[in-house]
Every structure is written in C-alpha cells, then in structure tokens.
Amino acid sequence: MFVTVFLLLVTFCVQGGNGQEESQRPGHVSVVIVGGTGDLAKKYLWQGFFKLYVNQVSSGNSFSFYGGGLSPVEKSTPVLFEILKSVNCSKDVSEERCALVKEQFLRLAQYRQLKTLEDYQDLAKHIEKQLQEEGMVEAGRLFYLSVPAFAYADIAGKINSSCRPSSGAWLRVVLEKPFGHDYKSAQVLATQLGNSLKEEEMYRIDHYLGKQVVANILPFRKENGKFLDSIWNKHHIERVEVIMKETLDVKGRIPFYDQYGVISDVLQNHLTEVMTLLTMRVPTNLSNSAEVLQNKLNIFTSLLPLGKHQAVIGQYRAYQKEVQKELNKTKDHVSLTPTFAAVLAHIDEPQYDDVPILLISGKMLDERVGYARILFKNDIFCLQSHNSVHCKPKQIIFYFGHGQLQYPAILVSKNLFKPVLVDSEWKEVTEHQDVTVLGLPISDYYVQTPVVLKEAYAELISHIIAGRRNNFISNENLLASWDFWTPLLTSLASSFPRIYPGGVDNGDMLDVSLKGRDIRYINEVVIISPDQVGGQSTNGFQVMQGKFRSADMVSAWMEELVERLATDIQEAAEAAVRKGGVFHLALSGGSSPLALFQRLALHHFSFPWTETHVWMVDERCVPPTELESNFYSMHEYLLRHVKIPYYNIHPMPVQLNQRLCVEEDRGTLVYESEINKLVNGSSFHFVLLGVGFDGHTASLFPGNKMNDHEKSLVALTESPVKPHQRMSLTFTAINQAQKVALLVMGKGKHELITQLSRVKDNPEKWPVTGVKPSKGSLVWYIDYDALLG
Ligand code: BG6
Secondary structure, eight states, rough: OOOHHHHHHHHHHHHHHHOOGGGGOEEEEEEEEETSSSSSSIIHHHHHHHHHHHHHHTTTTTTHHHHHHHSSSHHHHHHHHHHHHHHOTTTTTTTHHHHHHHHHHHHHEEEEESSSHHHHHHHHHHHHHHHHHHOOEEEEEEEEEOOOGHHHHHHHHHHHHHHHOTTSSSEEEEEEEEOOOSSSHHHHHHHHHHHSSSHHHEEOOOGGGSSHHHHHHHHHHHHHHHTTTTTTTTTTEEEEEEEEEEEEEOOOOOHHHHHHHIIIIIIIIHHHHHHHHSSOOOOSSOHHHHHHHHHHHHHHHHOOOOOGGEEEEETTHHHHHHHHHHOOTTTTTTOOSSSEEEEEEOOTTOOOOOOOOTEEEESOSSSSSEEEEEEEOOOOOOOOOSTTTHHHHHHHHEEEEEEOOOOOOEEEETTOOOOOSSTTTTTEEOOOOOOOTTTGGGGGGGEESSSSSOHHHHHHHHHHHTTTTSBBBBHHHHHHHHHHHHHHHHHHHHOOOOOEGGGGTTTTTTTTETTTTEEESSSSSOOOGGHHHHHHHOHHHHHHHHEETTEEEEEOHHHHHHHHHHHHHHHHHHHHHHSSSSSEEEEEEEEEHHHHHHHHHHTTTTTOOOGGEEEEEEEHHHHSSTOOOOHHHHHHHHGGGGGOOGGGOOOOOOOTTTTEOOGGGGGGHHHHHHHHHGGGGGOOOOEEEEOOOOOOBBBBTTTSOOOGGOSEEEEEESSSSSSOOEEEHHHHHHHTTSSEEOOOOOOGHHHHHHHHOOOOOOOTGGGGGGOOSSSSSSEEEEEHHHHHH
C-alpha cells in the first residue's frame, strides 16, 4: 500500500516536473543503493544522491531511488525514511525550495528487499513497468553496492542476469573499497566481477579522489606548470609527505578492521592515490580518463619494492582489549594488526631518484588532519635574518581539511611563487586567522580554497552519472597498487607493532627518521632480552666475536652484522689504497649480500670508490638485464648509487658472441686474463662469499669436480637449480685472496650452520669447507638468526 502511494506520486512528479514531449524528455535514471540503510549510506550516500537530485532536477533529468537490503520491506521502509528525512540542502538553496525538493525526493524513493534473484528480477520488472507507464526514455541504471566486499560477486551476478537495461541505456555498478586484502584476493575478486560486469560498467570508489583538494592536484600542477616544471624533480624536492592523522579509534569496526589494519585500510588506497597524483606525469588532457589512468599506472611500475625496513608500525594500547571484546577472544589473544604505519617509498625514475616519499596514517593520534606536502630544498643559508622570507621552508601543501586550518586549501609558501587559480570554483584567501600550518604562519603562504565546499561522495556521484571515469580506480591500477603493497604486508605479518598510548600522550614515540632508504622510529625500544637469543650472552645488540670452524667469527643481529662487515670492507679498502693506490673487491651474488650492498651504497660515503675495482665471484649464465643476473642486482643495489668509474667494474663475460656460457667462447679465460692483468699476483684484496643451503659457495656446488679447475682462476660450473649454468671463481682464485669473508644470515641457515660446525673439510660434499686462504685471512660473519636459530 505504502509503496503504491509512492509510485503514484513519482509519476506525478516526473511528468509534472518537466512536462516535456517524450522525444525531448531527458532520460530516466534508476538509482539502487544495495545496503541502503547501512552506515555509509546513512552518513554520505543518500545525502550525495539528494544533492545530485537537487542539481539535476532543474536540468530535466528524472530519477527514482531504491534503498535495497536483506530485511523485509515492512521492517526497513521506516528505517530508510528516517535516513532520508535527515538529508540537507546546501546553503545556497532557499528554505522553501529545499522543503519542496526534499518532499519530491522522498516521494521518488522506496525500500526494496534485495535478497534473492527473484527480488532482483522483480526490481527490474518494476523499473521497466514504471518506464513504460510513464513513457520515459531510460538513461541508465546505477547500482551502488554499499555492502561488504564478500557479497560483491553474488550481487554482480544477480544484476547481470536480471537487471541489465535494454540497449541504449547504461548500467553502472559502484563498488566501495576494500577491493581485496592483498594482490591475490584482489585478483580473484576482479575475475569474479569480470564474469558479470564489463570494466567500463564498474566504478571503484576511493572517496579521497572526490575531495576537492585531491581532485585539484592535477589541475593545479597543470595550471602552474610554468613555475613547477623546473622544480618538480630530485634536484629541488627534499621530500614528499602524504599524511592522514586521525584521533578516533576503531571501536565498533574491529571485525572489519582487524583483518585489514591501517596499511590496507588507507595507505594502499587513499594515500597511494594521492601519491600517484603528485608524482605522475601531468596528462596533456585532464579529461582524458585513459591518459590519466595510464600515467598513474606508469608510476606504479617505477615504485621501488617495499621491504621491512621501509616501514614502521604501531598499535594504540586499548586496541587489544577492543579486539578481545568485539571478536569474543580470551585475554591471551594477541592481535598484530597495526593501527599506525609510516612507510618510506621511492620512485625509480631519473626525475625522483632518492626523493623520500613518506606515507603515514594512524588512529588515536593527537589531531585529525590530512595533507600532502612537497617540501623543497632551500639552498640559502641564513646567518642572522632567520625571519626573512628566503630563510623559511619552501613548501606546497595540499590540505585536505580539519587540523589547524579547518578548511580545504592549497598553500604555496611565498618564497616559491604566486600560484594561479585553476578555475572560478577556487578563490584566493587573503583574510587569515592567526594559525601556523606546518611550521609557517598562514600569512607566509599564498592560499587558495574552493568557493563552495563540496562533499567527496556527492562529487563522485555526480561523476558517475556523467560517466567520467578518471576519478575512479581502474582494475589495472588496483592490481598494481596491491602488487606494490602485498610484499610489505607479508613481510610485516608477524612483526610486533609498537604500542602507543594514544592522543597527545604519544609524545615522540611515533616520530621517525629516514636513513637512506630505511625508516626507523627515532627512539629504538629494545625488547629483546638475552634469553630470547638462546641463553647465550650477546651483549644485547652488540657484535660478538668468536670462532667457527677454527676461523674467526663475527656475530650480531642482521643489521649490526651487515654494518660491521661494511665497515671491515671499508677498512680493507682504505688500507689497500694507502698501500698500493687500488682496492680489488670480488663480490658474490645471491640474496644475502644485497643488504650489504645497500649499506655500502647508502652509509659509506667515504668509501674509496674511485680506487676500487669491483669483480664478480660468480655469475649465472643469463643476460645482465635479467633479474636473476648477479650483475643486475649488484648494479641495482650498489653500483648505480656510488661514484665508481665504469672501467673499474668487471662483470663476468657470460654472454659472448650473442650466446651464453659456451665453452668455445672462452669467457672464463677472458676473465682470468683480466684478473691477471689488473690484480697484483691475482690476489684479490677482499672476497665476499655466501653459503647456500647445500653448502655451496661462489658457484662451486656439491658434486662438481673441483680438481678439474686446479690451476684456473675461473670456471664454468653446473648448478642443481636453475639457471643451471654458472661462471665462478675457483678455489685457486678464492684461496689466493688476502681477506675472505663468508656471510651467512637468516633462521633458514641455522641447520646448515649446525651441520657445518660438525663436519670435516670435504669440498666435494661441502664446497664451503674448501675455502682456506693460503696466506690471507678468513672471517665468518654469521647473524644471530643463523647462529642460534
Ligand atoms: C576510510 C577508512 O576509507 O577513510 C577509515 O576506512 C578512515 O578508517 C576514513 O577513517 C578517513 O576518511 P576521511 O575522509 O575522514 O579522511
């Protein structure tokens, strides 16, 4: 009965509202919010659709609105109407007009139970009947899925099989994040949705893209290109920050939040989107969605991978109790879900080489504020006049809202340039309150703000109706983003977040420092006690010296160990350069030395690279451009970051005559004669080796006939794992060296270390036991994980 009355009124409104001939009638749009009485719908969506209705009703479009849900009509209809009654008009609409349109809007809406396929079929029939009865041309159908993501595929299937409009009208299905919780799940979801919907029918919402300041980043960059083009690069940018601080906790949302945590909840989407808008190439045509999305995608492909050292995580103290309560867990249940994360990203492009990009967000922090800041380098040194404008920080801030300023704005410090306004929807602010924004009084900035403040969801809803896709997430971008974040999530899965009290009491607990590519809390809280390292005294975090297989051993936690090894190499280098003006260093491949390479590249600026020759201990028979190539990783992690002359770099010649490791090409002899020619007595100053799980070292594997290459310095060998063919220094070359270091790290090597501590020398079975420098020294560098398990 209730519904029928509404329908009659709809008919009246639509016909009376535009009163045009059918041929001239604009199309009719049916809007269906699935989850129409849920939280998001209540807070933002209905308000957004109401705004759309207010704006479009005068332009002649007609609408009907359906709030869908699992509960029966009798139960949810009153709930829906309570929500609808609370929608507001913007300030520029008179009270009278507002009351009128609100009444019309209410008449156009109804609740529908949307549970079974029949329910969706009934809805489709209802829409068609209405179109027919009222002689309306259909423009399209918009389904807004405001439901948990696990329900998407099923609903999309039902929409596909029963609710597609007839040809000529569009179907648009709006999806809310989370779109998966890692790369794999996002891919599964994408495939499931792809079975029912075409990519162009899906609108994946990230509400940050609807925030006015965020939506204005690209237009701002474009309009101000004449100022920005020359400074938007590594030579001028000190740092990029994308920050979203919140004061609220997640009480009431734990069943959702505990599965995701801050990284998946906001960094993977909102903060990443902002970062890409700041760093992507500005599209030549901002309204060309394909170009916008492609340029964004390009940034993803240039992001350097994130590892454990590129993030710190925290959890507010009360979180554990909230989890135990909301998930019905006992007191000993521990959740490792982070509610705070600070991540340091880098883009591997000449424009942004080594520019730190900080992404930070957290719950229960001291203030609610969101902004992105580009901090520029300032090459002026102020001896006295610190208050002069040229001494102050140079920065551009995209201020999303809240915080000190309380309104969205773009701020450019006055010592940079005076920005132009993007369009008439923005105005300059010249009357300021007395506030300071990120270290500068507001009067030190040029400030621009939107003339009319608009809500993000309302903005995006109007884009969906207009079919503008550039402020939505494409499937490709989504997967690229998960591809970037998933390895970090995996590596942090068993990490303990730092516990913080919440609010102002956090003090400096969450402050971070950037060390090269690594990020750390400024105050290290050491929680590891001696008993956690197997009862042996390790002097807390210090380096321990001892013996292993009758040779010297240095042991420490991984970071300290790598630092110690880097320092030892540097000392050897300095000594060799002092003595003979040159240092010959031979480096192994594999994963263990990567941390060392990074350390040498980033922390050892005084290393005598100009006098250093870098040789290879071994190489896989693949082209040097392949990820598997040892030279490739040596280049990526070390060589391209240091000032070493090209002619001092000696890759192994595995590729000659356009083929790989063919005996007749005599690559081994080529390398050997290069060593003989340049290295005094063919005795390297320092050889860095690792040990494989099977006891191999360099590319000398168990079972390889070591005697075959008795006198040679270089040999072709066979590996039991792919790629099988290798080139390697022989024991002859290794044992002639002045210093040999054997680096072993990680829990996975504990068993091997235990075995090696017991076995006798047997190079055929345990090749590493054949490392016995004849005149030089051998030192084992073993981290606590490998040593103590
Ligand atoms: C949501 C997250 O997407 O964004 C929330 O799920 C977060 O955890 C919210 O609070 C922040 O949005 P805004 O617009 O208030 O900054």
